[in-house]
Amino acid sequence: MYWEPDSDWTALTAGTGVSNGGVWLTPDGLVAKRLLPGVERADHYAYWRRQAEVAAHGVVERSVGLRGPRCVKVESDPDGVTVWSAAVSEVSFEPAELALALGRFGLNEFEPAEWFARRILRDRLAGDERDAGWARLVLEDRLPAGLRRDCGVLWERRDELMDELDRLPQQVVHGDAHPVNLLGREGDEVMAVDWEQFGIGPLGFDLGYLVASTEAAIDVLLPAYQSGSRSSWPDDAVRRGAVLTAAITVVARAAWSLGQVEPGDHIERLCRLAQVVEEAARQAL
Structure with a gap:
């Protein structure tokens, strides 16, 4: 069955690129980002799995300066990958x-x-x-x-x-x-x-x-x-x-x-x- 978001998810952004299938906020306060197959060269700037790799390895969850949101899970299926992470509350910066x-x-x-x-x-x-x-x-x-x-x-x-x-x-x-x-x-x-x-x-x-x-x-x-x-x-x-x-x-x-x-x-x-x-x-x- 083709992957699709649940009906009670709130769309945050539509798919904006070849590999970005959209971003949603779920009722339990998580962000689900859908990644679609694209560039396969791992060091290419547009490598389609990179965000899943960053999330799964937790490489920037404790970094200084910038920090990535906590990854909850990464799910793969025949159509792509879904990355689930904690929502980030927006603030204004100079x-x-x-x-x-x-x-x-x-x-x-x-x-x-x-x-x-x-x-x-x-x-x-x-x-x-x-x-x-x-x-x-x-x-x-x-x-x-x-x-x-x-x-x-x-x-x-x-x-x-x-x-x-x-x-x-x-x-x-x-x-x-x-x-x-x-x-x-x-x-x-x-x-x-x-x-x-x-x-x-x-x-x-x-x-x-x-x-x-x-x-x-x-x-x-x-x-x-x-x-x-x-x-x-x-x-x-x-x-x-x-x-x-x-x-x-x-x-x-x-x-x-x-x-x-x-x-x-x-x-x-x-x-x-x-x-x-x-x-x-x-x-x-």
Whole structure:
């Protein structure tokens, strides 16, 4: 029989990706997340079983900085996997609070498993290469000429930029650290959900995602991150990783959105982050 949620479950989100079959709140206060078969390469950013692996191993249930909700059970069936976890009560955070938590999270040390994501940006760029790259942005008249030029520089230098990120210190990353996934609080820790891209990434990666998804400037977020990390790494190295990650992410999302029926606000967000993109492009030359 095909899997389906019980009629008394409350939908929290519909399926938003190839492997996300939806999220529900059950009457007994648990969250059920449905995972559907997709990418099978275990270190790929979109590996479909990763959230189940994170939950089943409990790897982030006691981490510092960010913490995952308690896993109750993981159930597999012929159609997919259902992950059951404790619900997280939402609270509001200032972006600097989240940056501090991300700095603390980067200090965690885990024994890497085969299912840790390891090539998030490289894999995303490889997908863009199969879809005409960022060529649509060149003709997008909503973008200033200078911003279109900077996007082109990042695309042309993408391999060198990926190599530069690889040379930075590598650390544990949430992988999708934007505010909608950083929901609650448990003592001093931020409770985070959606660990589908959890793994190892370059210094500043999670901070870059936060830069790309909030209104706060990197000059505000970087000191908070460094406070959380106890300045374990040089400011310029953290900033470089964050700027490259934010720029590549926001440009790639904008290029992707131009081919969608409902493009969202990705072009507007790209314009807002024009200075970050310019910084990344300037240093790429």
